[in-house]
Amino acid sequence: MPLRLLLAFVACTAASFAWAVPDVAKTAARIDELLAADHYGDAEPDGQSSQPEPLVDDATYLRRVSLDVIGKLPSPEQITQFALDPSADKRSKTVEKLLTNPHYGQNWSRYWRDVIYMRRSDERALFGQNATTAFLTQEFNKGTDWAEIARKFITAKGDISKNGECGIILAQMADPSNVTAEVSRIFMGVQIQCAQCHNHPFDRWKREQFHEMAAFFPRIAVRPSFQMGGRSFEVISLRRPVGKRSPADTEGAKLEHYMPDLENPEAEGTLMTPIFYATTQKLSLGASDEDRREKLAAWMTARGNHWFDKAFVNRMWGEMVGHGFQEPLDDLGPDRKPLAAKTFEFLSREFASSDYDHKWLVRVIAATKMYQRVSRPRHDTSDDQFAASCTQRLRGDQLFNALTSALGIDEAELERRRGGPKNALRAAANTPRGQINQTFGYDPSDRRDEIASSIPQALFLMNSPDINRAISARRGPLGQLLDKESDNEAVVLELYLRTLAREPKSSEVEKCLEHVRSTGNREAAFEDIQWALINSTEFLYRK
């Protein structure tokens, strides 16, 4: 290439790159404008519901953004520093700092672990949980874009213990129909499986289209394998039809996909050509497994496929603002109207322009006024979702992190005392974190108004021996605090900062001091206060 041309090419690429990543502050400002116009801009006749809430104070903001970005509470030192920082851009600086924290990847990897494994069709898939979390943690922290992560999941192969991207295929034990449904749901927000058995009355997709999509996956299989650490599974490509597709298979593997005949389930059914329903791009029969999955992954993550950018934007917006443009978060249509349609459209296109940069998206959402508004409980928001942030129940992992930091519990120490997990499958249930996830965890794809608290949750927080050992004033952080600090008011302040990440109101201080007086036993009284704070509603929610 002549030098002049090469330089022009480089300049051009650089320029288009500079153009390609939309400016965070400008994008955020534009979103607020669009929301205002789209939503609460036109005053309602009664003049009531259209008033947006004001922006939150610093402490609330810091707790909110810390839980959202890294899944943890800010420490009392961080809260104090943040409150004292006079700079005008301290909120965006904080987001930047949180995004370089390794817990960013960890937090969101656990989130997607739940998205994938909560819908597992076989318990044995739990062997893959830790590997998938490790894979995602690394990719998110490295800044690998979402399109690349999706391609890795769709084209995954190899032993699950080393290739966490096998998670989606493993969770469905390589069943072509279930993998199709999950890939479509997770990456495109399209519940194509509704068309698996019949033409859905409300949706555009036909039964054939579901099975044409399933024709991208007839050659995947899951085999048990043995690694150094013991039992494992691997995802392989089938080259010839051999026996079972997976340990859960009851039908046997074929190299092409057949749409079952509903009238005659015993018959072979109709041979299906792989066609991607969103773009109608297709492959011919006989294509190899690699070819099928690589093509599908490329087509699905290509710039023009807006299901792909929208699905991710709707999820991240839903998690951070508390209410998705569409709910459930993984059900976008095709023929359904989102809230604030123009905002949704705009943000999704800009996310694609950022080259599916998830950190960019977190920056933008966190920078909007929308994100920073005072929250309302979910049931209040039915007519005007985007006039306020919406409170969110902490996920199991967030709650575990909050408990350990509030009570000064060392997770590794706790695991050692329990004897540690024997294998990945047990770890899911038997570690202290696993137990909290089992009791408090929920499927993040479910509608949040359907996630309710349960009696075992209340019993855990009230009576669990681990928790009560941790709040003992005879040892541990509470005891040390009481030794060091003789001023009861200062102790109350510290406990509020540690547990609720804010200062107490004067009415709350009063109530606590009154409790210390009436109890007549300083240690016991503060144990009660610590107990009450971790059992409070506020502790369980991201406000």
Next chain:
Amino acid sequence: MFLTHQTDVAVRHQHVVRRRDFLKVISTASLAAGTLDFSAGALGWRDVMALEATNLRKRGMACVLLWMQGGPSHFETFSPHSGDNRGETKAIGTSVSGIEISENFPIIAKQMDDLAIIRSMTSKEGAHPRATYLMHTGYLPTASVKYPTFGSFVAQQLGNAAHELPSFVRIGDGRQGGVNGAGILGVDYEPFVMQSASGLPRNVVPTTDIARYNRRLNLLEGLEAASEYPRGGGASDPEIADHQKLYRKASKMILSPSMTAFELEKEPQQVRDAYGQGPFAAGCLMARRLIESGVTFVEVQLNGWDTHADNFKECRRLCGQVDQPFATLIQDLKERGLYASTLVVWMGEFGRTPKINPRAGRDHYPKAFNVVLGGAGIQGGQVIGKTNGGAEVTDRPVTVPDLFQSFCKALKIDANHENLASNGRPIKIVDKGEAVKELFG
């Protein structure tokens, strides 16, 4: 007052009045010591308790599900094989002439009069998760609607919200995750899960004395009322209001005298011996104690029925865990006057292949399998349906919806009752199917 209340109950449950002199309630109610009274004798305090329990439930009905996770072989349980692939398990006669079951159930065989066997169950689901879901909900899993499990809709229909114990208790881990809980019915009808019946459920014992426990609860309410967070605080915040409601409910439960239902040690040794040893036996005894104290639905799980290898040995072992406790449970419920109002169901997610595989195992087989029912007006001592050697249903096929319609009929639940899914779709408790009328004589 007390007398009227009891009489009221008695009128609705005539079997009690018929069997016993009801006026003795008054004179014997103060007898504190309870013994398992297998002979017809005086009405002890347990009978009074049982009467109160029935009154706690709507229509007085309750249900115990003995869930055999893994797919129990019909051949080695209630439908002995007659063909070439019989294997080593033999058939034995029962208390009902003409009915034979597997030799693995010698004690239950003596109680065949109280149980009905359906040998013509048929479905298409041969994978554990889907079949388990189907046999618990009556529906196949979909991504759009989370169907409620059997225990949850029974709790919704028959449970008493004012009762201090949960109306649905599940004993055993079952490893079923979220796939079959209350679904669209919501948290009030979620199963209260106990990993095993050998001890109390987790975290039900306060770590402090009761006075201090109450002090803490008061402090919590006081602080939540004092909080102005995020707007107004206190009970005007719907999340705080819900939270406090839950805490009151949980506290009421663990401080309730009914919690003794969870303590098997309170049971006389002779009763514990009658149920036998092992976790499943403990589960069955716990089930009776819970039903007696007013719980509506108890599911007791036994895992390990996925006998792809060593089917005969494994089935003998598993049946050995079931035989005595199952038989004692029925006997015990009868003695306490609870059997007529308690449906007892024994089932798993499918049956197993007529053919024996090279590892002496049997594989998944949903085409024909068996379910056993008793109590709640079910006419015992009969076999419903026929197969040709356990391979195909040749007479009176019973589908899963038919079975669920029968459960509803026995429990006096309207199977057409509609609950709303989150997408606004009305979902019937059971869709399609017809109750198996032979079950009701």
